[in-house]
Amino acid sequence: MLELLNIGKSFSSQTALKGINLSISEGEFFSLLGPSGCGKTTLLRIIAGLESASSGQILLNGKRVDHMPAQKRPFNMVFQKYALFPHFTVAQNIAYGLKLKSFSQDQIEAKVAEVLALVDMPEFKDRKPETLSGGQSQRVAVARALVNEPQVLLLDEPLSALDQRMREHMQKELRALQRKLGLTFICVTHDQEEALALSDRIGIMNHGVLEQVSSPREIFESPGTIFSSQFIESTSCLRGELVEISQDLATIRLGDGSLIKGKVNIPADQIRLGMNLEAYVRKAMAFGERGK
Amino acid sequence: MKLRDYLLLPTLLWFLVFIFAPFLIVVFVSLATRGTYGGIEWSWTLQNYARVFSATYAGVLWESLKLAALTTGLSLVLGILISWEMATARGSVRHFYVMAMVLPFLTNLVIRIYAIRVFVGAEGPLQGTLHNVGVPFDPFALTQNKFLVLYGMVTTYLPFMVLPLYGAFEKFDFSLIEAAQDLGAGSWRILFSVILPNLKKALWAGSLLVFIPSLGEFLIPDLLGGAKSMLYGNLITEQFLKSRDWPFGSALSVVMMVTLIWVVFAVQKRKGVSG
Numbered sequence: 001m002l003e004l005l006n007i008g009k010s011f012s013s014q015t016a017l018k019g020i021n022l023s024i025s026e027g028e029f030f031s032l033l034g035p036s037g038c039g040k041t042t043l044l045r046i047i048a049g050l051e052s053a054s055s056g057q058i059l060l061n062g063k064r065v066d067h068m069p070a071q072k073r074p075f076n077m078v079f080q081k082y083a084l085f086p087h088f089t090v091a092q093n094i095a096y097g098l099k100l101k102s103f104s105q106d107q108i109e110a111k112v113a114e115v116l117a118l119v120d121m122p123e124f125k126d127r128k129p130e131t132l133s134g135g136q137s138q139r140v141a142v143a144r145a146l147v148n149e150p151q152v153l154l155l156d157e158p159l160s161a162l163d164q165r166m167r168e169h170m171q172k173e174l175r176a177l178q179r180k181l182g183l184t185f186i187c188v189t190h191d192q193e194e195a196l197a198l199s200d201r202i203g204i205m206n207h208g209v210l211e212q213v214s215s216p217r218e219i220f221e222s223p224g225t226i227f228s229s230q231f232i233e234s235t236s237c238l239r240g241e242l243v244e245i246s247q248d249l250a251t252i253r254l255g256d257g258s259l260i261k262g263k264v265n266i267p268a269d270q271i272r273l274g275m276n277l278e279a280y281v282r283k284a285m286a287f288g289e290r291g292k
Numbered sequence: 293m294k295l296r297d298y299l300l301l302p303t304l305l306w307f308l309v310f311i312f313a314p315f316l317i318v319v320f321v322s323l324a325t326r327g328t329y330g331g332i333e334w335s336w337t338l339q340n341y342a343r344v345f346s347a348t349y350a351g352v353l354w355e356s357l358k359l360a361a362l363t364t365g366l367s368l369v370l371g372i373l374i375s376w377e378m379a380t381a382r383g384s385v386r387h388f389y390v391m392a393m394v395l396p397f398l399t400n401l402v403i404r405i406y407a408i409r410v411f412v413g414a415e416g417p418l419q420g421t422l423h424n425v426g427v428p429f430d431p432f433a434l435t436q437n438k439f440l441v442l443y444g445m446v447t448t449y450l451p452f453m454v455l456p457l458y459g460a461f462e463k464f465d466f467s468l469i470e471a472a473q474d475l476g477a478g479s480w481r482i483l484f485s486v487i488l489p490n491l492k493k494a495l496w497a498g499s500l501l502v503f504i505p506s507l508g509e510f511l512i513p514d515l516l517g518g519a520k521s522m523l524y525g526n527l528i529t530e531q532f533l534k535s536r537d538w539p540f541g542s543a544l545s546v547v548m549m550v551t552l553i554w555v556v557f558a559v560q561k562r563k564g565v566s567g
Contacts, residue, residue, distance in 0.1 A: 050470050070473045083471035087489045096485075097475035148475065 001025050002047075002152055002184065007056035009042055009208075016042050017208045020056070024152075024201075027182045029175070031195040034205035040188045041156060043205070047186065048154050049073045060151060076145035077154040081161060082137045084129040090116075090140050091125045097148040115147040118177070135166045142177070153178075155187040159194060171197050172248065179267075197263060216265060238279045245271055252279050315549070322542035330536030340543035349527065353547070356524035359513075360506035363445040364453075367502045368495065370446070371453035372488075378454070379461035390458075393451050405444055405515045412440065436518030444512040452501035460494035496559050504552055524548060 002024045009017040017039045024030045032040040045051040047058060049070030058066040065073055076097070084093050091112050098108045116122045119139040129137060138158065145153055158174065159167045175198050178185045189195050195202045196216040203213045212219070238260065244251035250264045250271075260279050264271065322340055325333045343349060378389040396404060412418050412435055422429050468490070472482045488495065510525030517523070524544070531541025 048474060050473065070470075071476045071478065075474075077471070077474045079467050079471055081465075081467065083465065083467040085468060085471070085486060085490075086465075087492075096472070096477070100476040100481070144475070 001061055002186075003057075003059040004043075004047070005057040005059065007043065007046060007053045007058070009039070009046060009051070009054050015208055017046075017053070020210050022203060022210060022213065024184060024186065026184055029178050029185045029187070029198055029200045031187045031189055031199040031202045032205055033189055033192060033195040033202050036190055038205040039208040040190075040205045044077075044154055044156055044186065044188045047152075048075055048077045050077075074151040075154055076148050076150040077156065078138075078141045078145050078158050080157045082129075082141040084132075084137055084140055084144070086129050089126050089128055090121070090132070093129065093140060094144045094147050097144065101148075111147055115143045118146070119143045134162045135170055138162065138170060139173075142174075146181070146183075150183075152184045152186060155185060157188055157190070160189075160191070167194070174198060197265065240277060240279060242271070242273055242275050242277050245273065250277070252277050254279075318542045318545055321539055322546050324539045326537045326539050330538075332538055340540045341547070343540060344543050344547050349544070352522055352527050353524050353551075355522075356507055357551075359442065359445065359523065360503050360509075362442060363449060363506045364499050364503045366442070366446050367450050367453040368499060370450060371457050371498060372491075372495075374450075375454050375457035375461050378458050379464070380466070393454055393458075396447075396451070401448065401511065402515075404448070405512055408440065408444055409435070409515055436516060438517065440516040441513050444516045445506055445509060448512065449502040449506060452505075453498035456494040456498045456501070457491060460491045464490060496562070500556060500559060503555065507552060508548060 004020050004022040007017055007020040008015070020043060032043060034040045042051060046053045049065075049068060049072075053066065056066070057064055060074065085096065088096070094112045094115060095108050098111060103111070112125075113122065116125060119142055121136065121139050121143065124132065124136060124140070129140070132140065138161075142153075142158075155174075159170050162170060171194060174185075187195075187198065196219075199216060201213060201215055202219060204211045204219070238252075238254055240252040240254040240260065242250055243253045243259070245264075248263050249261055252260045252262070254260060262279060264277070321332060323336050323338070325335050325337055325339070327333045344353075374389075374393075378386060378393075381389060410416050414431060414435065419429070419431060419434065464487070468486050469482055472486045477485065508525045508528075510523065510529045513523045514526055528541050528544045528548070531537045531544065535541075
């Protein structure tokens with residue numbers, strides 16, 4: 001469990017973060033959501049150790065880690081623009097962190113191969129980062145962080161550099177990867193859709209304050225503060241029956257016979273046809289078809 | 293031939309007339325003999341080259357190579373630090389740094405070197421202060437020494453190192469440093485495994501820009517080093533201006549140019565380095 005106690009940060013003249021209290025349990029996918037300049041990236045960098053907090057404590061499983069430099073913390077980060085070392089190959093990039101620990105060459109090679117298989121990129125081992133697409137670079141960046149077996153994976157706007165189609169694809173992959181590894185992910189994003197699709201819980205931030213922490217569903221149903229209700233645009237809840245599912249796109253029949261298609265935030269093994277579903281509809285997100 | 297093939301022509305002509313042809317002349321002269329009264333006699337010999345590699349003169353070449361290498365090394369270390377600071381400074385401070393780096397070029401080299409000479413000279417502020425404070429010193433050793441030569445060389449050629457490095461640092465992605473920290477690398481390791489490899493081209497370019505003129509430099513050792521410090525550049529000027537031994541001076545020049553061309557090609561042959 002990762003606990004943040006009263007974390008504050010002030011730059012020379014202004015306050016960037018005010019008294020952040022948060023605890024994130026193991027295996028949770030937690031998103032920090034907010035407009036740019038709200039302090040969410042600063043908070044992530046403080047957790048990573050790349051910046052120091054002006055006040056407060058960070059505890060991992062009850063032990064303080066805030067006095068440790070970034071090098072020593074059992075966290076790894078996926079940077080916004082990936083920050084892959086351009087002079088190294090994909091394999092060398094991934095091996096960088098391992099070489100600093102006491103692993104033999106064989107162990108390093110085995111671990112690199114394993115993590116490359118995990119992100120489905122084994123054939124890109126000897127490529128240079130400049131030859132990779134955005135989505136491929138993103139996978140390498142995730143692999144480079146994961147190979148060090150961090151207790152928490154930190155992601156700074158991980159999908160913002162990708163185009164819309166790739167972003168949706170990588171959202172699914174990230175979520176699947178997180179479930180498979182059972183690892184704690186903390187993800188910073190300004191994209192509500194992304195936060196809602198990925199997270200177990202979302203912390204909404206504004207002007208350096210953590211305004212609300214709740215599950216995606218709670219945020220939709222009862223936006224806690226004025227700010228969050230503005231940030232999460234007006235939403236309606238519609239109840240209906242699941243009539244069709246293909247991949248992650250579900251078709252729901254409403255009481256009047258209208259069909260709505262949309263993504264579902266339920267693990268695949270729990271989805272049954274005919275089950276009752278609640279569809280949260282926002283103007284920009286879902287579209288419906290008129291029934292006959 | 294297309295138009296773009298002709299565009300290279302002026303440069304090519306310039307190169308042929310003003311660089312290649314004079315070099316050929318120098319090569320021819322280096323194979324001639326010195327006349328009794330300092331003229332050139334066209335009787336072919338390799339005698340001049342034998343003299344270049346004789347113990348006396350080979351020592352001068354070795355000293356010059358050492359000084360040029362030392363100048364390059366010092367400029368490299370200082371250049372990395374200075375250009376790093378320049379590239380990470382705030383906007384207005386950065387402009388000031390760039391101006392401060394380029395400003396010395398507005399003053400003639402001779403005047404700049406003379407200023408150093410005056411500063412440490414008999415009537416200069418350094419000796420005056422030392423005298424007033426009562427520190428004993430040797431006025432002759434203070435006015436002209438090897439350290440002053442090195443100081444003059446580094447201050448003169450440092451901008452040639454800093455400017456390419458500054459350009460490279462400006463393009464450098466500093467989040468790579470954070471990524472390396474996050475992966476557990478310490479400061480020295482980050483410097484050698486992440487920062488320097490990404491500046492490789494600029495480091496080689498800057499080193500060549502400093503090393504090449506350093507090797508042929510004659511003015512700075514002449515003014516700041518005194519009679520005892522004979523360097524290769526001085527040796528060449530002396531042959532032409534004082535000893536009137538043009539063939540030997542030409543042989544010295546040919547050896548220096550071949551050395552430099554060899555260095556440039558050796559650097560270019562290294563993977564990933566061009567220009």
